[in-house]
Amino acid sequence: MKEAGKQEQTSLPPCPNPSCSESHVVRNGSHRGRQRYCCRTCKTYFGDTQGTPMYGLKTEASEVAHALLIVMRRGSLRAAEELTGHKYETIGAWLKRAATHAAAITQVLASDLHLSQVEIDEFWSFVQKKKGQLTSLTKGSAGDAS
Secondary structure (H helix, E strand, O other), rough: HHHHHHHHHHHHOOOOOOOOOOEEEEEEEEOOEEEEEEEOOOEEEEEEEOOOOOOOOOOHHHHHHHHHHHHHHHHHHHHHHHHHHHOOOHHHHHHHHHHOHHHHHHHHHOOOOOHHHHHHHHHHHHHHHHHHHHEEEEHOOOOOOO
């Protein structure tokens, strides 16, 4: 019985608070169907996705991954918009989030999606290109009322 408790304890995420001296994390209900946690040491409340590109998103992770994969393979935000039904601005925001977590996403692309290094490099070069286009697009259309 104690072995099962220790196994469960190791599957809990660590406390995201960098100043927390000793992480004592327990489950603390759920919000919108996602597990919440509380660190008993520093009283920090957090969710499963804290510290990831998925933090704060209401869209399922599989949908986001599918949209980003389409963008990578087709090379177009508009194509991903047509195939997934999400607006290209939303998909662009997901790309920006992905760029801020590049190392972790590269690991997922390589291990989970079984992409080659060339495909991963192509993906990141595309993200960088679109990041610049989205920035200039939002700056240029900020005052348009037509």
